[in-house]
Amino acid sequence: MTSPMPTPSAPRVRRTIVIGDIHGCIKELRSLLEAVVATEDDEIIAVGDLVRKGPDSASVLRWAMETPNVRCVMGNHEQRLLTRWLAGDKPAKGSSDWEMLSQLGDSYNEAMDFIRSWPLYLEGEGFLVVHAGLDPRISELRQQSPRDLITIRVPDGMHVPWYEDYKKEQLIVFGHWAKRDPMMRPNAIGLDTGCVYGGALTALILPERRIISVPATQEYQKHAAWN
């Protein structure tokens, strides 16, 4: 038997791997990175909400801090953490924030400073990564409100999700809205498949638009309404 000749290698396109809402699910994050065969040549972008709700936010933050090819955009949970930290509020003993603080120990301030550096969105070749989405009635990205970028689902005064009215070509990759399955449209891809609720952790590989998910190993928190 002859083995097939290796095909002459085309110039390798750098992959961008976008990862949905992690919420402290370090185990699933590690399996997902294995499943996509992530290397240091890949650009990895986390869509926000790396922390809270789940089992080990400290380890997820450490991973993001220590992996040079990882970038993150700001989620609503990071924003809330930051707001409290900047106000000098200490998390209540026994809360999950307190647990994260104790686990991070001396690196807690460093971790908060790190989160503070995360942008509200990241743009790449033909795509934009943002935690929640944007108001489709506002065409200038810079005029979007931080609140919308971080929390939007159904825009004020509208009756449908923001992406129903989003008509531009640029692909928006987002998280925040937990669904059973990734939401796939030509110009919008939603990656929050509710890992912390016992769903799955999902990655999108660009530019090929391949989806890879790993199931949650347990239901870390109850989700009121899957849809």
Ligand SMILES: [Mn+2]
């Ligand atoms: Mn969120």
